[in-house]
Amino acid sequence: xxxxxxxxxxxxxxxxxxxxxxxxxxxxxxxxxxxxxxxxxxxxxxxxxxxxxxxxxxxxxxxxxxxxxxxxxxxxxxxxxxxxxxxxxxxxxxxxxxxxxxxxxxxxxxxxxxxxxxxxxxxxxxxxxxxxxxxxxxxxxxxxxxxxxxxxxxxxxxxxxxxxxxxxxxxxxxxxxxxxxxxxxxxxxxxxxxxxxxxxxxxxxxxxxxxxxxxxxxxxxxxxxxxxxxxxxxxxxxxxxxxxxxxxxxxxxxxxxxxxxxxxxxxxxxxxxxxxxxxxxxxxxxxxxxxxxxxxxxxxxxxxxxxxxxxxxxxxxxxxxxxxxxxxxxxxxxxxxxxxxxxxxxxx
Amino acid sequence: xxxxxxxxxxxxxxxxxxxxxxxxxxxxxxxxxxxxxxxxxxxxxxxxxxxxxxxxxxxxxxxxxxxxxxxxxxxxxxxxxxxxxxxxxxxxxxxxxxxxxxxxxxxxxxxxxxxxxxxxxxxxxxxxxxxxxxxxxxxxxxxxxxxxxxxxxxxxxxxxxxxxxxxxxxxxxxxxxxxxxxxxxxxxxxxxxxxxxxxxxxxxxxxxxxxxxxxxxxxxxxxxxxxxxxxxxxxxxxxxxxxxxxxxxxxxxxxxxxxxxxxxxxxxxxxxxxxxxxxxxxxxxxxxxxxxxxxxxxxxxxxxxxxxxxxxxxxxxxxxxxxxxxxxxxxxxxxxxxxxxxxxxxxxxxxxxxxxxxxxxxxxxxxxxxxxxxxxxxxxxxxxxxxxxxxxxxxxxxxxxxxxxxxxxxxxxxxxxxxxxxxxxxxxxxxxxxxxxxxxxxxxxxxxxxxxxxxxxxxxxxxxxxxxxxxxxxxxxxxxxxxxxxxxxxxxxxxxxxxxxxxxxxxxxxxxxxxxxxxxxxxxxxxxxxxxxxxxxxxxx
Ligand SMILES: Cc1ncc(C[n+]2csc(CCOP(=O)(O)OP(=O)(O)O)c2C)c(N)n1
Ligand code: SF4
Ligand SMILES: [Mg+2]
Numbered sequence: 001x002x003x004x005x006x007x008x009x010x011x012x013x014x015x016x017x018x019x020x021x022x023x024x025x026x027x028x029x030x031x032x033x034x035x036x037x038x039x040x041x042x043x044x045x046x047x048x049x050x051x052x053x054x055x056x057x058x059x060x061x062x063x064x065x066x067x068x069x070x071x072x073x074x075x076x077x078x079x080x081x082x083x084x085x086x087x088x089x090x091x092x093x094x095x096x097x098x099x100x101x102x103x104x105x106x107x108x109x110x111x112x113x114x115x116x117x118x119x120x121x122x123x124x125x126x127x128x129x130x131x132x133x134x135x136x137x138x139x140x141x142x143x144x145x146x147x148x149x150x151x152x153x154x155x156x157x158x159x160x161x162x163x164x165x166x167x168x169x170x171x172x173x174x175x176x177x178x179x180x181x182x183x184x185x186x187x188x189x190x191x192x193x194x195x196x197x198x199x200x201x202x203x204x205x206x207x208x209x210x211x212x213x214x215x216x217x218x219x220x221x222x223x224x225x226x227x228x229x230x231x232x233x234x235x236x237x238x239x240x241x242x243x244x245x246x247x248x249x250x251x252x253x254x255x256x257x258x259x260x261x262x263x264x265x266x267x268x269x270x271x272x273x274x275x276x277x278x279x280x281x282x283x284x285x286x287x288x289x290x291x292x293x294x295x296x297x298x299x300x301x302x303x304x305x306x307x308x309x310x311x312x313x314x315x316x317x318x319x320x321x322x323x324x325x326x327x328x329x330x331x332x333x334x335x336x337x338x339x340x341x342x343x344x345x346x347x348x
Numbered sequence: 349x350x351x352x353x354x355x356x357x358x359x360x361x362x363x364x365x366x367x368x369x370x371x372x373x374x375x376x377x378x379x380x381x382x383x384x385x386x387x388x389x390x391x392x393x394x395x396x397x398x399x400x401x402x403x404x405x406x407x408x409x410x411x412x413x414x415x416x417x418x419x420x421x422x423x424x425x426x427x428x429x430x431x432x433x434x435x436x437x438x439x440x441x442x443x444x445x446x447x448x449x450x451x452x453x454x455x456x457x458x459x460x461x462x463x464x465x466x467x468x469x470x471x472x473x474x475x476x477x478x479x480x481x482x483x484x485x486x487x488x489x490x491x492x493x494x495x496x497x498x499x500x501x502x503x504x505x506x507x508x509x510x511x512x513x514x515x516x517x518x519x520x521x522x523x524x525x526x527x528x529x530x531x532x533x534x535x536x537x538x539x540x541x542x543x544x545x546x547x548x549x550x551x552x553x554x555x556x557x558x559x560x561x562x563x564x565x566x567x568x569x570x571x572x573x574x575x576x577x578x579x580x581x582x583x584x585x586x587x588x589x590x591x592x593x594x595x596x597x598x599x600x601x602x603x604x605x606x607x608x609x610x611x612x613x614x615x616x617x618x619x620x621x622x623x624x625x626x627x628x629x630x631x632x633x634x635x636x637x638x639x640x641x642x643x644x645x646x647x648x649x650x651x652x653x654x655x656x657x658x659x660x661x662x663x664x665x666x667x668x669x670x671x672x673x674x675x676x677x678x679x680x681x682x683x684x685x686x687x688x689x690x691x692x693x694x695x696x697x698x699x700x701x702x703x704x705x706x707x708x709x710x711x712x713x714x715x716x717x718x719x720x721x722x723x724x725x726x727x728x729x730x731x732x733x734x735x736x737x738x739x740x741x742x743x744x745x746x747x748x749x750x751x752x753x754x755x756x757x758x759x760x761x762x763x764x765x766x767x768x769x770x771x772x773x774x775x776x777x778x779x780x781x782x783x784x785x786x787x788x789x790x791x792x793x794x795x796x797x798x799x800x801x802x803x804x805x806x807x808x809x810x811x812x813x814x815x816x817x818x819x820x821x822x823x824x825x826x827x828x829x830x831x832x833x834x835x836x837x838x839x840x841x842x843x844x845x846x847x848x849x850x851x852x853x854x855x856x857x858x859x860x861x862x863x864x865x866x867x868x869x870x871x872x873x874x875x876x877x878x879x880x881x882x883x884x885x886x887x888x889x
Contacts, residue, residue: 009794009829010402010837015878017840019856020403020828029844032853040849040866041362046370047870052847086357087364217844243870251871251884254845258789284789 013218028060028221035062035091037071042089043081047250049240049257050078050155053214054126057153057238060224062092065122070095070109074102074127074136077162077242078155100135102127103143106150114149122228125152129170130160133197137169140197144204147232153224154197154235157242165245169195172265173317174310175297177245182300191313198271201235205274212268213239215258219280223270239266247296259291264318267325279325288315367848371869373884375842375862380781380834380880384431384446389746389754390417390486394431394446398830399837401449401823407462409827410453414464417753418489419482419528421458422511424451425520425815427750428642436783436833442796445818445826452823458527464535468495473767476501476557478545478709481509482749483563483740485529486756487763488537491561494764498537499555503544509565510741511749513590514612516619517811548709548736559735559763562710562723563756566703566741574607574697579667585612585700592619601695603627605670607662608700609639614646616698617654621808629655629692631662633675633683648801652808657692659683665697705742720744728762728772729755737763781834785880790841794829797822836860836881842873 010018017030028034037058044051061069070093073079079096082089097105106125113121125143127136132154143150159177160166167177173191176182180189201209207230212220220238227234241248241256248256260266261280265288268280289311292298301307322328382395393412400409413420424447435443473496477484480502488498506512507529511520533539545551545564552560569584576582583598585608591598604620606613609632617628630649632639635658639646650656657672661683664671670692675683704721715732717724722744729737739755741747765772800816801807807814818826836859843851843860850867851860862873874882 009792009825010831010839010878014790014792015839015841016844017838019838027840027844030840032843032855036849039362040863041365041367042848043362043365043367044847046868047872048847052845052872055847055849082362087360087362089362249871251875253847253870253872254876 014216016217027218028063029056029217035059035067037062037090037092038082039089039091041087043084044077045242045244045250047243047253048077048081049214049242049253050128050157050161051081052253053155053220053238053240054078054153056214056217056220057224057236058092058124060221061122061124061151061228064225064228067092068120069093069122069124070113072097072102072106072109072123072125074125074131075099075162076128076131076160077157078126078128080162099131101139102131102136103150103152104139106152107139107143107146107148110149119149123150125150127154128161129154129156129158130166130168132156133169133195137195137197141200141204144201144206144233144235147206149231149233151227151234151236154237155240156237157240157245159242159245161242161245169193170197172314174301174314176300177297187300187307188297198235198237198269201237202271202274202276204233206233206235207231207273208234209237209271209274210235210269211237211239211266213257213261213266214241215254215261216268216280219268226270245297247299248294252294256291256294259286259294262286263288263291264322264327265291265314267321267327269325276325279327281329282322282327285328288318366865367868368850368863368865371864371867372887373869373871374864374867374887375869375871375873375882376885377836377859377881378834378883379778379836380785381778382781382833382835383434383436384444384833386777386780387430387434389430389748389750390423391754391757392416392431395830395832395835397453398444398446398449398827399832399835401453401827402830404824406453406456407460410457410462411465413450413453416757418464418486418532419454419753420450421454421524422482422520422528423750423753424448424454424817425524425813426511426515428748430750436781436786437791437829437831439783440788440791440831441793444829445796445799448797448799448818449823449826452818452820454528455524455817458524464489464531465493467492467535470497471495471767473497473558474499474556475763475767476552476555476560477563478502478548478551478560479509479563479565479740480504480507480529480539480541481563481565481740481752482511483565483752483756483759484509484561485532486753487561487563487739487760488756489532489535490757490760491763492532492535492537494760496764496767499540499557500537501540501543501545501551503542505542507539507541509563510567513567513593514586514615515749516589516592516615516622518618518622518807518814519615521813545709547712549713549733552736558767559737561756561759561763562731562736562738562742563740563752564705564707564709564742566705566747568704568706569699570702570704572607572699572701574662574665574699576665577667580665581667581696582665583696583698585616585698586703588616588698589619592623597623599696600625600698603629603694604696604698605629605631605662605692605694606698606700607631608702609634609641610700610702611641611645612703613700614641614649614654616700618649618652618808620698621652621654622811624809627655628653629657629694631657631660631670631672631692633659633661635659635677638681648814651801651804653804661685662697663689665694668693668695670694670697703741703747707742727774728766729759730762730766735766778834781880786831786833787876787878787880788831790839790878791831794825796829797826832879834880837879839878841876841878842882845872845876847872
């Protein structure tokens with residue numbers, strides 16, 4: 001073996017750290033001196049994915065910029081749970097204005113820094129999916145189109161959680177929210193609507209677009225860090241499960257995010273100048289059902305009667321992602337695992 | 349009021365808001381019993397020594413290992429590693445090659461000349477150990493460590509028992525055996541060889557011993573009646589292996605049949621091949637699946653060209669040939685005769701149908717109970733006679749080297765307690781770290797580094813060691829495959845995944861602590877802990 005370094009098979013690169021790891025390869029989160037940009041005492045629910053995702057992303061950016069950054073926050077849980085006046089959980093310069101204008105405010109902050117000759121200070125805009133894909137969308141698209149020097153991060157928990165789980169343009173089909181009740185023949189959110197903002201961002205041909213989840217810390221840190229290597233408009237879309245809104249156990253936040261990626265329902269990829277440059281491969285593929293059944297927002301697909309028709313449509317969405325982003329290593333299993341096909345097989 | 353326009357309050361930190369009060373469950377760090385440790389007949393702390401070995405601290409790892417078992421180099425060769433059969437990693441890809449790392453550590457210790465721990469100050473007590481096999485040697489080691497004067501007697505001219513006279517050289521080179529026994533002798537154990545103990549009790553009284561540990565093994569081949577013609581050549585497995593060790597080559601002929609399905613049968617077959625037999629056939633009345641012999645040994649024997657005749661019994665032996673009856677398994681899996689016969693050419697028939705203990709040294713010991721040819725002992729390994737303990741093959745248990753070593757340790761610790769006038773309480777065990785307590789997602793896939801084996805054709809004619817050791821980098825790789833089941837290995841996952849920054853990292857070797865002022869009790873740390881070392885427990889009140 002000789003020169004080949006011995007790998008850390010105990011944990012590979014999947015865990016946060018390892019006592020044997022070269023300090024240069026350590027994750028930001030394993031560092032006892034990490035910024036803790038969002039500190040303790042915040043009022044997020046138990047097991048909040050958004051609080052976790054925000055700390056992961058911002059701590060990485062704090063390291064990448066050596067602390068020279070300003071965050072602009074849209075209204076939403078992330079703002080409300082962190083900043084009940086006069087207390088704050090933020091340990092970085094942080095600004096809140098409105099629900100719908102965070103990208104525009106961030107643009108303004110960047111312009112101000114530029115005017116002051118402080119281009120070394122980097123600007124991050126951030127908000128929930130409602131603030132990003134719906135009400136703040138015009139501002140966001142403008143920010144992209146002008147290629148303003150801002151990294152915008154959307155923490156996607158797939159509904160307006162702060163005001164009581166209303167549907168947003170990022171709510172997935174079939175999910176129950178306060179405004180998409182499980183009644184009628186097509187219970188839950190409708191199919192065929194909603195916006196895929198990472199792809200819309202790519203259509204603006206901005207320098208950098210990426211998706212990530214709280215289930216893969218190292219990937220998220222790498223993308224947040226890489227985003228800071230570019231100037232101009234950048235977009236990072238992070239899936240952050242919401243135990244309250246999704247009806248999942250608070251201890252399962254990371255697990256649910258992991259299953260979203262392993263089923264193919266949430267594709268994890270990177271795009272430079274409008275082209276997908278890489279995607280994170282599925283390690284252990286699961287049928288979408290594994291993901292759905294941990295969340296009571298999909299309970300109506302299993303009780304009182306099993307809705308195989310709906311589950312199949314969701315599986316088809318996952319399969320489409322798998323195909324579109326090349327989420328399976330070529331030699332791996334077919335897109336639909338055998339366990340999924342409940343269809344009777346016709347024998348010729 | 350010198351605050352800016354519209355500002356009435358000073359900025360405060362959310363640290364003032366102690367969210368720990370929301371909690372109904374709290375995370376607790378635990379150490380669970382890894383399945384490997386649980387399965388080890390010698391009670392080794394496998395997970396711990398693998399952990400020590402992982403960063404290259406081989407001496408530390410070896411020292412952890414010899415706390416329980418003084419023979420890593422022997423174990424790494426002859427143990428059937430029940431630890432690996434239950435290793436949780438087996439459910440991820442392949443079991444950790446525990447046995448090969450053990451051997452690596454054992455060999456390194458011999459190379460480096462590491463010595464066993466220094467015995468405790470003299471206790472003033474004297475213990476007689478009868479039998480210098482694995483169990484007796486292990487007891488002698490542990491008793492000596494505890495400060496007792498130990499005399500070890502054995503009828504044979506050399507110590508080792510079945511490790512020398514039963515296990516062939518190609519599995520356990522004698523240099524290794526001698527070196528590991530020598531280390532025990534160097535601790536100040538008195539060896540009295542070629543000393544057959546005729547009456548245990550007499551020797552105890554005459555020698556003024558405070559306690560006795562008996563481990564005479566099971567050295568007599570079981571006799572089974574096989575109808576045979578006058579010229580038939582029938583031998584027994586124990587004597588064949590013993591003769592080979594003594595350098596007296598048994599006359600087996602060109603074709604050898606071995607009757608039996610245990611490890612001894614396989615050892616004889618492989619030995620016969622090495623002695624020049626063209627054909628060595630194992631005749632066994634059940635199927636391969638039901639064969640008690642260890643799988644890897646059977647595998648190696650097949651590779652060397654040993655033949656197997658399943659579902660067969662020997663009906664009659666004659667000069668040069670055997671009459672075999674075919675068997676069939678009945679519904680309960682028991683072999684039944686079919687009335688179908690066939691002839692098998694064989695110059696000799698070696699019986700390997702089990703072994704018995706010679707218990708004559710225990711005649712007239714009051715209170716001592718023998719049933720089914722083995723000595724009864726209580727949970728402290730003590731026989732019915734106070735102060736006389738027994739272990740190894742002569743008591744009811746599975747008969748392997750490792751079980752013997754485990755008995756020796758257990759007996760030594762109980763003898764120690766008894767000599768000090770107390771009873772050793774049953775050590776309390778942590779709950780087992782079963783696979784479903786782990787989060788295997790975090791373990792990268794990495795299959796087992798299989799130890800190189802001597803190429804079959806070459807090894808079949810020599811007594812060279814068949815299984816070779818790992819080199820340093822493969823041993824390290826293998827040690828690192830351990831998932832540290834149920835024991836924190838400081839992967840920082842809990843520290844990273846807490847949405848409330850409520851996990852405090854205490855620094856290398858010191859693990860973590862929960863900050864109960866802020867922990868909301870979500871349980872993410874517990875479910876994302878790779879090795880299951882965090883559990884959620886209800887808050888009181
Ligand atoms: C113009 C305006 N409309 C409505 C609201 C009320 N409001 C505050 S937060 C929020 C929902 C936020 O949803 P999202 O952006 O997805 O963030 P989340 O809370 O889910 O993290 C709403 C509707 C508001 N603050 N401003
Ligand atoms: S992975 Fe390690 S601790 Fe777990 S059973 Fe296997 S050897 Fe033991
Ligand atoms: Mg939302």
